[in-house]
Amino acid sequence: MAKGLFITLEGGEGVGKSTQLRLLQAALLSRGLDVVITREPGGSPGAEDLRQVLLFGKNPLSWRAEILTHFAARYDHVDQVINPALDAGKIVICDRFTDSTLAYQGYGRADGRPDVLRLINTLQKELGRDPDMTFLLEAPRDVARLRLAARGAPTDRYEQSDEAFHARMLHGFATLAEQHPHRIRRIVAHGASPEEVNSVIVKDICAHLQLG
Numbered sequence: 190m191a192k193g194l195f196i197t198l199e200g201g202e203g204v205g206k207s208t209q210l211r212l213l214q215a216a217l218l219s220r221g222l223d224v225v226i227t228r229e230p231g232g233s234p235g236a237e238d239l240r241q242v243l244l245f246g247k248n249p250l251s252w253r254a255e256i257l258t259h260f261a262a263r264y265d266h267v268d269q270v271i272n273p274a275l276d277a278g279k280i281v282i283c284d285r286f287t288d289s290t291l292a293y294q295g296y297g298r299a300d301g302r303p304d305v306l307r308l309i310n311t312l313q314k315e316l317g318r319d320p321d322m323t324f325l326l327e328a329p330r331d332v333a334r335l336r337l338a339a340r341g342a343p344t345d346r347y348e349q350s351d352e353a354f355h356a357r358m359l360h361g362f363a364t365l366a367e368q369h370p371h372r373i374r375r376i377v378a379h380g381a382s383p384e385e386v387n388s389v390i391v392k393d394i395c396a397h398l399q400l401g
């Protein structure tokens with residue numbers, strides 16, 4: 190069976206993940222590579238339904254229910270979209286994946302509580318699909334907030350969380366990057382144009398694929 194490449198983009202809101210996703214798709218397609226772009230929560234029809242509940246549902250879920258719902262969406266997305274594309278030898282690039290659950294639910298909501306991290310890591314292990322490469326886009330929170338205000342999309346449950354939540358979440362991403370230095374590459378996502386940020390990421394992917 191052909192083996193594809195599974196790449197994820199991570200980071201706080203407004204750091205430029207969606208922008209990089211589109212630029213990466215174009216850059217890799219122009220090199221003749223077969224690319225699928227997708228996002229979480231969502232990415233499959235059923236998971237997109239769950240996204241509405243997670244981001245815009247009127248009633249807050251308990252922490253266990255919130256984590257299980259993110260993983261219900263993720264299992265459907267992996268089963269119906271990500272695994273079939275990887276099995277067909279494609280490059281799959283996903284805007285957010287399990288590192289976001291660890292950072293937002295594990296660190297942002299639960300401040301790194303061991304039982305919460307354990308539940309997330311157990312669900313991830315059972316899922317059986319880990320990213321091959323992860324790009325963690327980093328920009329100061331003030332810069333990201335200005336970009337979000339300029340973007341003007343409707344704000345979801347997580348964007349409305351207080352600054353202490355965001356600080357814990359960003360600390361979570363930094364901790365994950367320290368724990369997984371071979372998989373997670375930290376990318377400076379401010380003070381440079383989207384195209385300049387993109388060229389750093391494309392270079393890294395091409396080196397991984399041993400392309401010139």
Ligand SMILES: Nc1ncnc2c1ncn2[C@@H]1O[C@H](COP(=O)(O)OP(=O)(O)O)[C@@H](O)[C@H]1O
Nearest residue numbers: 202203204205206207208336340378381382383
């Ligand atoms: N390197 C960059 N410099 C300045 N603005 C950027 C950069 N990358 C993205 N943006 C802008 O910032 C806003 C948020 O970017 P977006 O890709 O939607 O972030 P995310 O998906 O991480 O929330 C968008 O309006 C986008 O055009």
Ligand SMILES: Cc1cn([C@H]2C[C@H](O)[C@@H](COP(=O)(O)OP(=O)(O)O)O2)c(=O)[nH]c1=O
Nearest residue numbers: 201202203229230259285289290293347348
């Ligand atoms: C995948 C995932 C996302 N999230 C949050 C992070 C984001 O605030 C939100 C997804 O919103 P989205 O608009 O896709 O991201 P962004 O604002 O970065 O462009 O869901 C979690 O809390 N846990 C998760 O497992």
